Amino acid sequence: MPNHDLSPDRDGVTFFSTLSAAVTHDMKNFLAIINENAGLLGDLAVRARNGKFPIDPQKAALISEKIRKQVNRADEMIKQFNRFSHSMDRSQEVVDMEEMVHLVAGLAERIIRHHEVFLTVTSAPVPCRIQGHRFDLLHLIFRAVEITCEILDNAPEDTQKQVAVSFGSDPLLPEICFMIDTDTAAGWDTLFDTSKNRALLDRVNMYVKKAGRGCGFCLCKTRETQ
Amino acid sequence: MSEKVLLVDDEKDFLDIMSERMQARGMTVKTADSADKALAMLENESFDAIVMDFKMPGMDGIQALKNIKTQKPELQIILLTGYATVEKTVEAMKIGATDLLEKPADLEALAAKIKQAKADKMLLVEKQTEEKIKDILQRFGG
Known part of the structure; x- marks a missing residue:
C-alpha cells in the first residue's frame, strides 16, 4: 500500500x-x-x-x-x-519482522563488521508480525543493533563479540530479542532513553524490556495497540 | 631492486588478486587483513611502502596511520578508500599519509606511487643518517 x-x-x-x-x-x-x-x-x-x-x-x-x-x-x-x-513508499501494514531483521543484518553487515561483531539470527518459532511502517521498523531494528554493538565495544576484553537475535513464541505478543555475552551498567530497559529513541518506539507502538534470561533486551509490541 | 610492499585490506579476495598483480610487476608483497596485524608485522620487518585500506574492522584508518607513523616515521603510506572526502584526505595527509587513492584504483598509477614512495623513503633515511652522523661528530668534538 x-x-x-x-x-x-x-x-x-x-x-x-x-x-x-x-x-x-x-x-x-x-x-x-x-x-x-x-x-x-x-x-x-x-x-x-x-x-x-x-x-x-x-x-x-x-x-x-x-x-x-x-x-x-x-x-x-x-x-x-x-x-x-x-x-519509505509504504504506509502502515503488517510487517514480517524476521524478514526485516535479515534485511538490516544484510545492509548493515559492513557497519557490524567494523565493530568486529558477529550477528546471528535464529528463525522465529511462530511468525513475528507487527502492524507498522516498514521504514520505522527497519530503523528500530538498526538502532537496536547499533546499541548492542556499542555495548560490546565497551565490554571487557574477554567478551564474545556476538549478538544473537531471536523472536518470541507468542504470535499475539510479538517480540524481537537481542542477546549478548555481557551485562550493561545502564540497565537494559533504559537503553532507548533518548528523545530520538523514545520517538521511534512511539511511532511503532513498541517498548523495550530486559530479556527474561541472560543479558539482553527485547523490543515488544504494546498489547493494547495491536 | 624491487619495492617491498605491505598490503593491508580486510577483503581477502582483494588482497589475493592485488598481491598477485603487484608481484607480477616485480614487487615483493606481504599482506595483512587488519591494521593490528600490519602493526605487528612492522615490528619484525621493514617495507618501502604500505598500501592500506582506510576503513577496516577494528582500528580505524586514522588511528592506524598515527600508530604506524609513530612506530616507523620514514615509512610511506598510500591509502586506498571507497570514498575519499576532502576532510578525510586532508586529515590523512596531515598525519603523514603519502597519498590517497580511490577504489577501484588503476594499478599502473598505484605502482608509480609505490616507486615514488620508495625513493622518498630512501631520501628520508639518508637525511636521518646524515643528521645522526652530524650529531655524533658534534658531540665528540668533530
Missing part, C-alpha cells in the same frame, strides 16, 4: 544516509575486486600475446568464478538496498 502520509524526520534521514553510505562503500569494494580480476585477465592476455605463456584455462576459469562471486554479492546488496529504499 503506498504511503501518502509520512516523510521521515531528520533521525530517519540520518538512518537512511548511514545505510546508503555503508552499502555504496561495499559496492566500491566489489567493483575494486572485479576491476583487479579484469586487470589480471588483461595481464595474462599481454603475456600470452608473444606465445611464451599461453593462458591456463584453469586460471581463466578461476578468475571468471571470482568475478561472478563479486557480481552475485553486488546483486544481492542492490536487491536488499532496493527493498530498503522502497520501505
Whole structure:
C-alpha cells in the first residue's frame, strides 16, 4: 500500500544516509575486486600475446568464478538496498519482522563488521508480525543493533563479540530479542532513553524490556495497540 | 631492486588478486587483513611502502596511520578508500599519509606511487643518517 502520509524526520534521514553510505562503500569494494580480476585477465592476455605463456584455462576459469562471486554479492546488496529504499513508499501494514531483521543484518553487515561483531539470527518459532511502517521498523531494528554493538565495544576484553537475535513464541505478543555475552551498567530497559529513541518506539507502538534470561533486551509490541 | 610492499585490506579476495598483480610487476608483497596485524608485522620487518585500506574492522584508518607513523616515521603510506572526502584526505595527509587513492584504483598509477614512495623513503633515511652522523661528530668534538 503506498504511503501518502509520512516523510521521515531528520533521525530517519540520518538512518537512511548511514545505510546508503555503508552499502555504496561495499559496492566500491566489489567493483575494486572485479576491476583487479579484469586487470589480471588483461595481464595474462599481454603475456600470452608473444606465445611464451599461453593462458591456463584453469586460471581463466578461476578468475571468471571470482568475478561472478563479486557480481552475485553486488546483486544481492542492490536487491536488499532496493527493498530498503522502497520501505519509505509504504504506509502502515503488517510487517514480517524476521524478514526485516535479515534485511538490516544484510545492509548493515559492513557497519557490524567494523565493530568486529558477529550477528546471528535464529528463525522465529511462530511468525513475528507487527502492524507498522516498514521504514520505522527497519530503523528500530538498526538502532537496536547499533546499541548492542556499542555495548560490546565497551565490554571487557574477554567478551564474545556476538549478538544473537531471536523472536518470541507468542504470535499475539510479538517480540524481537537481542542477546549478548555481557551485562550493561545502564540497565537494559533504559537503553532507548533518548528523545530520538523514545520517538521511534512511539511511532511503532513498541517498548523495550530486559530479556527474561541472560543479558539482553527485547523490543515488544504494546498489547493494547495491536 | 624491487619495492617491498605491505598490503593491508580486510577483503581477502582483494588482497589475493592485488598481491598477485603487484608481484607480477616485480614487487615483493606481504599482506595483512587488519591494521593490528600490519602493526605487528612492522615490528619484525621493514617495507618501502604500505598500501592500506582506510576503513577496516577494528582500528580505524586514522588511528592506524598515527600508530604506524609513530612506530616507523620514514615509512610511506598510500591509502586506498571507497570514498575519499576532502576532510578525510586532508586529515590523512596531515598525519603523514603519502597519498590517497580511490577504489577501484588503476594499478599502473598505484605502482608509480609505490616507486615514488620508495625513493622518498630512501631520501628520508639518508637525511636521518646524515643528521645522526652530524650529531655524533658534534658531540665528540668533530
